[in-house]
Amino acid sequence: MPKIALITGANRGLGRNTALQLAEDGVDLILTYRSNAAEAQDVVDAATKLGRTAVALRLDVGAVETHADFVTEVRAALAERWGRDMFDHLVNNAGVGLYGSFAETPLETFDALLNVHFRGVFFLTQALAPLIADGGRIVNLSTGLTRFTRPGYAAYASMKGAVEVLTHYLAQELGPRGITVNVVAPGAIATDFAGGMVRDTPALRDRLGSETALGRVGEPDDVGGVVAAVLSDRYGYVTNQRIEASGGTLI
Numbered sequence: 569m570p571k572i573a574l575i576t577g578a579n580r581g582l583g584r585n586t587a588l589q590l591a592e593d594g595v596d597l598i599l600t601y602r603s604n605a606a607e608a609q610d611v612v613d614a615a616t617k618l619g620r621t622a623v624a625l626r627l628d629v630g631a632v633e634t635h636a637d638f639v640t641e642v643r644a645a646l647a648e649r650w651g652r653d654m655f656d657h658l659v660n661n662a663g664v665g666l667y668g669s670f671a672e673t674p675l676e677t678f679d680a681l682l683n684v685h686f687r688g689v690f691f692l693t694q695a696l697a698p699l700i701a702d703g704g705r706i707v708n709l710s711t712g713l714t715r716f717t718r719p720g721y722a723a724y725a726s727m728k729g730a731v732e733v734l735t736h737y738l739a740q741e742l743g744p745r746g747i748t749v750n751v752v753a754p755g756a757i758a759t760d761f762a763g764g765m766v767r768d769t770p771a772l773r774d775r776l777g778s779e780t781a782l783g784r785v786g787e788p789d790d791v792g793g794v795v796a797a798v799l800s801d802r803y804g805y806v807t808n809q810r811i812e813a814s815g816g817t818l819i
Contacts, residue, residue, distance in 0.1 A: 572655040577662030579607035585792030600627035630683030685727035739808035748807035755814025781816025
């Protein structure tokens with residue numbers, strides 16, 4: 569019986585890469601997207617070509633009031649596509665890129681980050697936990713910015729720091745069910761996040777790459793592969809760990 573992974577924000581970027589690497593590993597997929605159904609369908613089609621069963625469901629992670637309806641959709645998809653009532657892996661990946669200095673961060677920006685990156689993660693995981701099979705896996709995406717600082721990321725990194733603390737508690741509370749909970753924390757990665765700032769700005773790529781031990785910024789494969797590995801059976805005794813995939817930034 570194949571494993572099933574639910575990945576939020578999997579229509580593009582790191583979520584998309586993670587989904588396809590899992591598909592290559594023989595994992596079936598439940599993908600979420602917030603607004604771009606066509607992108608999500610492209611991922612479903614690519615996974616199907618790899619021989620996997622996949623479905624895309626719309627979800628605004630930050631809209632906590634919609635989570636109950638989303639869980640109902642997940643239950644229906646599990647029953648229809650797999651004849652099951654549980655899935656195996658949850659990857660809390662969905663995010664938004666909003667930036668500004670501590671002094672210049674307005675309440676609206678703070679709340680938008682809070683709703684998606686922490687409040688949404690907390691309550692979506694709470695809602696989905698009963699559907700995660702015993703022995704399953706949860707990976708929460710964080711950021712290297714909880715270890716080192718850069719101008720403009722005070723609110724964003726604070727939300728991710730909260731997710732890292734939440735990971736400790738989830739690992740403890742879900743441990744009796746054999747569910748592991750870990751953090752993967754990317755560094756600067758060349759994706760379309762934040763408008764493709766790192767991907768599309770050569771001078772920025774070079775500057776950030778020069779601050780890493782490996783001498784380059786990351787590519788999506790550098791992170792998607794780490795998430796897929798942490799979800800594998802080989803990591804079954806690893807929980808409550810923060811794994812930074814940053815190429816050795818500022819060490």
